[in-house]
Amino acid sequence: MRESTIMKIHYGTALAAVALVAVHILMRLTMGYAESLEYENVLANYKFVPYAIMLELILVLLAVHGFNGLRVILLELKQGRLYEKAVSYGCLVAMIGLIAYGSRTIIMTNMGMA
């Protein structure tokens, strides 16, 4: 993929994540901070399907943005054909792994397996 396209994805994921993370943080402030982190309240959040979808979107957006950011930083430090491929594929694998692990939590909790 062209770097210009990757940067557009980087900026797009950033803007979308800012909006959704703001909602995610505001949910912590709808009641007391400590109260919002109680087991029952967190479980209720996961079981509310629109909120679970939002969490999944945040997970994907931040994983794509975060690991692409890491890739950019690592490519600024050193260059080379093999190194660049290793960094790009390494970040891609880590990103997929993190999305899979986070999705597992969201799906299992939403389906009442917690």
Next chain:
Amino acid sequence: MSKDEHREGIGGMINPRRYGIERVAYLLMRLSGLGLLAYFIGHIYETSNILRGQVGWNEFMEMISTTEGHIIMSIVIAMCVFHTVNGVRVMLGHGGVGVGKPTRPDYPYDPASQNYRHKIGIYSAMVLAAVAMMYGLAVMFGE
């Protein structure tokens, strides 16, 4: 620029004492990005404790609801706000907003893009990060 300056490698690249506030913003943007990625990975692991049931969740919450935990969280808030505000500035700059009009390069060759608008953006990001950090501390320690 001396020859020695070229030999400094990564140390020279990230040295915040040269090239003005833009270099400090560049460094803070990368540090906050790495910090936020580390926190994000930790947060995904942390929230997976809900699958351990109420006892497992409460145990983990007890472990992180400490003074140190709150201080780390407030640093994360500051990093998040700085990264967001400075990121918007960078995006606007890449889009050509606030970088000035192209002109003939004349002595003393001041870069038009490094103007007061972007400097204000950087300082605003720092101030807002500090304010958000203080607010976060007030919320977490206020309970």
